[in-house]
Amino acid sequence: MVGRNFAGAEQWITDWQETIEERARRASDVSDQMRDLTAYGEAESGAVRVTVDRRGNLMDLKLGDQVDGWSREQIVRAVLAANSAARTELADRVRRTLIAAGFDGDVR
Known part of the structure; x- marks a missing residue:
């Protein structure tokens, strides 16, 4: 009986290690994908356009x-609105990338 429990424990450890290694590979892939991620936003029908890293x-x-x-105030408001739109798009892209990589349980 002790041998069976030991074999079961070994298998559990092996499975756990493989899961951790696969998750690390996916995390590395996501990191690579996000390295060059940018997003675009605009305001006032495209009069103001921004790109964020x-x-x-x-x-x-x-x-x-x-x-x-x-x-100046109108320009500032439009720049801030375009920047906000770009950052919202960036957050959506990050979320979609994480979900596609199987990290959907980690996305809030």
Whole structure:
């Protein structure tokens, strides 16, 4: 009886180790996928467009001709709205990437 329990324990440890190794491989793949992740957002019908990097930091800002004549406050509000849209898109992309990799139980 002791031998059977030992064999069962060994199998449980082997299975557990394989699960951990597979999860580590998937985590590495996700890390690689997210390394170059960016997201795009716009406001005021595309008059203001931004791109954020994987950390949500602003990488690019484009102001269309439509902003000529806008007040500074209008431009600031549009930039913040576009940035918020880009960060929301980034969060969605991260969530989808994690779910696709099988980490859906870890996504809130």
